[in-house]
Amino acid sequence: MSAPALTKNQALVFDVLEKADGPLSAYTILDKLRDHGFRAPLQVYRALEKLLEYGVVHRLESINSFVACAHPGENCHSHGIVAFAICESCSQVMEFHDHEVDQRLMDWTRSKKFKAEKTTIEIRGLCEACAA
Amino acid sequence: MSAPALTKNQALVFDVLEKADGPLSAYTILDKLRDHGFRAPLQVYRALEKLLEYGVVHRLESINSFVACAHPGENCHSHGIVAFAICESCSQVMEFHDHEVDQRLMDWTRSKKFKAEKTTIEIRGLCEACAA
DNA sequence: TCAATTGCGTTATGCTATAACGTGTGCGAT
DNA sequence: ATCGCACACGTTATAGCATAACGCAATTGA
Numbered sequence: 013m014s015a016p017a018l019t020k021n022q023a024l025v026f027d028v029l030e031k032a033d034g035p036l037s038a039y040t041i042l043d044k045l046r047d048h049g050f051r052a053p054l055q056v057y058r059a060l061e062k063l064l065e066y067g068v069v070h071r072l073e074s075i076n077s078f079v080a081c082a083h084p085g086e087n088c089h090s091h092g093i094v095a096f097a098i099c100e101s102c103s104q105v106m107e108f109h110d111h112e113v114d115q116r117l118m119d120w121t122r123s124k125k126f127k128a129e130k131t132t133i134e135i136r137g138l139c140e141a142c143a144a
Numbered sequence: 145m146s147a148p149a150l151t152k153n154q155a156l157v158f159d160v161l162e163k164a165d166g167p168l169s170a171y172t173i174l175d176k177l178r179d180h181g182f183r184a185p186l187q188v189y190r191a192l193e194k195l196l197e198y199g200v201v202h203r204l205e206s207i208n209s210f211v212a213c214a215h216p217g218e219n220c221h222s223h224g225i226v227a228f229a230i231c232e233s234c235s236q237v238m239e240f241h242d243h244e245v246d247q248r249l250m251d252w253t254r255s256k257k258f259k260a261e262k263t264t265i266e267i268r269g270l271c272e273a274c275a276a
Numbered sequence: 277t278c279a280a281t282t283g284c285g286t287t288a289t290g291c292t293a294t295a296a297c298g299t300g301t302g303c304g305a306t
Numbered sequence: 307a308t309c310g311c312a313c314a315c316g317t318t319a320t321a322g323c324a325t326a327a328c329g330c331a332a333t334t335g336a
Contacts, residue, residue, distance in 0.1 A: 019314060039291065052317065057293065062314095074205040074264050076292060076323095095249070097258050106256065113248045117227070117267065120240060125272035126229050132206050134264045135249065140257035151283065171322070184286065189324065194283095208292095208323060 016066075024048055025059040026080065029069055034103040035077035072096060072105070074134045082107040093117065095133035101142035148198075156180055157191040158212065161201055166235040167209035204228060204237070206266045214239040225249065227265035233274035 018026060028044050029036060036044075038056045050056065060078055063069035067089040068081050075098060081088045088094060092114040097106040113133070121128045137143075150158060160176050161168060168176075170188045182188065192210055195201035199221040200213050207230060213220045220226060224246040229238040245265070253260045269275075 021315075037292075053293070054295095055316075058314080073266070095252075097253065097256065097260070099258075100261065106258070108252060110248050110252060113245050116242050116245045116248075117265075120227075120242065121229065121267060121269070124229065124238065125275070126231075126238070126267070127270040127275040128229070128267045129232065129269040131268070132264060132266045133249075134205070135253060135258070135260045136263070137253070137261040138259040143257070143259040153284075169323075185324070186326095187285075190283075 018063075019059075021050075021055055022059045022062055024050075025056060026063055026068060029063075029078060029080040030084075032080075035072050035075060035079040035098070035105055037077050041078070070094060070096070070107070072098060072134060073132050074098070074136060079105050079107075093131045093133060095135070097135045097137070097139070099139035099142050100136055101138055104139050106139070150195075151191075153182075153187055154191045154194055156182075157188060158195055158200060161195075161210060161212040162216075164212075167204050167207060167211040167230070167237055169209050173210070202226060202228070202239070204230060204266060205264050206230070206268060211237050211239075225263045225265060227267070229267045229269070229271070231271035231274050232268055233270055236271050238271070 024045055025041055028041050038053060038060060041060075042050055042053055042056045045056070060069060060071075064071055064078075067087050070079050070081055070088070071077075072079060079096075083091070091109045092111060093109065095108050095110060095113065097108070099105075117131060118128070120126075156177055157173055160173050170185060170192065173192075174182055174185055174188045177188070192201060192203075196203055196210075199219050202211050202213055202220070203209075204211060211228075215223070223241045224243060225241065227240050227242060227245065229240070231237070249263060250260070252258075
């Protein structure tokens, strides 16, 4: 599932996300790309679908937004579960990985014979700067 | 933050969620309560807001749905982080708590001086029965 | 009694996401 | 070569999720 060359639309969407300093909603991305010919949400969603598949973009379920992966060049899917800390004030996102957490969750799923497909870990709160 | 007596609408919404065998969207709840006089989404959302606050209902961020807490009578907020395993086939939800996971995430947030307000852990996949 | 709070009902609106249709392009198999 | 297939793309329409803003009624406590 590594990333092949991106199509034009995929590259445009990825570029917007990479240059953004925080997560963006699909419609925000759409607005930013109107000058590049984007007219409809599907253009964004279809690109996002692929970018998510390639592991270069993450979806933040709790805020219906998307963010470029913090590991440019690498395939994030190989890092285990991805966790996010999302500042509700400045909307900065920190991405991290904790193998111990992965292990505990995998232990649980194995004990329940639950076949995990996609795991979401999102911590919402205030970053150091905003909490002060 | 323990639960005071529920108002009529809150009780109706909670009842629907408790009797359901899986998570429900706000609009599904609305449909189930039309016979009881519910007409608008806000009636559901306002009740849900309180039920979430009281800790007797959980919101599943990844599927925009709501589910009654698996610990009737107790205050779920005192159990630490709540995690969910959601079967994408039969939509059964398993709720669990893992102190070790809590600890690891808290260690991370403390090390980053991130003030966590609300943490989401949701595992989507197939339950034992559906994976067979 | 007055003010503040809380719940409720209604209308309208905004945000998020996908269905369904059709077009064009590249590419391998026959 | 051309047929068939897969895939990206564009467009319109619609479905699904959530809240803003208004007003009213009941409760409570100073």
